[in-house]
Amino acid sequence: MSLFLDLLSWVFLLSGAFFSIVGGIGILRLPEFFSRLHGGGITDTLGAALIIVGLMFQAGLSLASFKLFVILFFLYVTSPSSCHALARSALNHGLKPVLDPPRKLKATSDGAVIKEADGSK
Amino acid sequence: MLVVTAVAILITMTLALIRATLGPTVFDRVLAINMFGTKTVLLICVVDFMTGRDDFLDLALLYSLMNFIGMVTLLRFTEYGSFGEEPVE
DSSP: OHHHHHHHHHHHHHHHHHHHHHHHHHHHHSSSHHHHHHHHHIIIIIIHHHHHHHHHHHHOSSHHHHHHHHHHHHHHHHHHHHHHHHHHHHHHTTOOOOOOOOOOHHHHTSHHHHHHHHHTO | OHHHHHHHHHHHHHHHHHHHHHOSSHHHHHHHHHHHHHHHHHHHHHHHHHHTOTTHHHHHHHHHHHHHHHHHHHHHHHHHSSSSOOOOO
16 A cells, blocks of 8 residues: 555656656747746646645645645645736737738638538528 | 656756746746746755655745745736835826
8 A cells, every 4th residue: 555655656746747847848948928828837737736746645644745735725826827917917018929820711711611600690 | 756856846947047047028037937936836845755854844835925925916016017005206
């Protein structure tokens, strides 16, 4: 049972480390600000949750586990809302997301668009 | 395994610092520093379990509360354009 808990904890810790590094590479390599928010969001929620749950498996049912839960709760409240505030302030200050170039006319007038117009009638 | 996780968190902190140094806009820098704060909390938690000292978790709790205050400050600043002081005439 103890070995099983250790294995589970290692799996959580290693996947948390993996997602953390992926988010770090994303925040460095992605082309513009609004896509970098995506990389930051991965590490702030998924990586943090996996690492803290892995540590909770090592701690067992104790006061340390409760403290880890409170830390996880605060991270989950603060990180997505700060990302949201950041994106809204960037939009308010005139930073526009870089979109794909508009598609050709041939691609927009295929069957899917016509079908959608028929369904809305 | 805890050492591997700590090294991965340190690598992520380094990448975030590189982005904070390079960042073309101020929002990139704020995003990178926000991520750096989150990774600091995680690193303190992992170091607590590496060294076996229980009191590091309280420090991590304090850091997450400081992140919360920073988030509220950022939200106020983006909402009102000031930190709540009296407008200068």
